[in-house]
Amino acid sequence: MKEAYYTAENLISSSKEMLEDLYPEGQKRGKRFDFNQAAFLVLDMQDYFLHPESHAYIPSAQAVLPGLNQLSALFQAHARPVLFSQHLNMESDAGSMKSWWRDLITVSHPYHALHSKLQVGEGLVFQKTQYDAFYRTDLEDRLKADEVNQVLVGGVMTHLCCETTARSAFMRGFDVFFLVDGTATYRRSFHLGTLRNLGHGFATLVTVQQIRDTFPEAGR
Secondary structure (H helix, E strand, O other), X not given: OOOOOOOOOOHHHHHHHHHHHHOOOOOOOOOOOOHHHEEEEEEXXXXXXXXXXXXXXXOOHHHHHHHHHHHHHHHHXXXXXXXXXXXXXXXXXXXXXXXXXXXXXXXOOOOOOEOOOOOOOOOXXXXXXXXXXXXXXXXXXXXXXXXXXXXXXEEEOHHHHHHHHHHHHHHOOOEEEEEEEEEEOOOHHHHHHHHHHHHHHOOEEEOHHHHHOOOOHHHO
């Protein structure tokens, strides 16, 4: 059953509760974020997941959208890369997805487009076919060409594409930062499970405000 565990009203308090659950003594391992070395990956913020009439609708996704837009604007204002993935499949590249899920997100699907309220600006939109945004894409080459050492991950779904991409980035040598209040999925338990696993061995867990605070005052 789906849950609206994040709403516009409780997003900050709920994400804080999750972090307190994960780190009851306020201590966690992780890296120091440096926006001068970072790129922002915003995954799959498409109508397929954000339109209320879609069977794949994520009730909490709308709540994280404003924070993603804020960070996207900050990154772009400071000439840092922002990359938006769009998940699209054909029968030939869907792999196990075509037997695992009810349908595929194809170019003919009515909800395949990026959500209209997602502010792409001058960011780069690229297409992917699997949970892992690095799989058979030029994402790694683009990041290395921009001398990116750190990636910040946001979008949907927390426990599928976001988690898989975060793990893949780690395996490729990037320092990974994962947005607690900038990712969303169907259930709080899924969300918390990903945070617990990634925070232990793959990524530094951060909030939108924590990332905003690393930028110069002029950029806020």
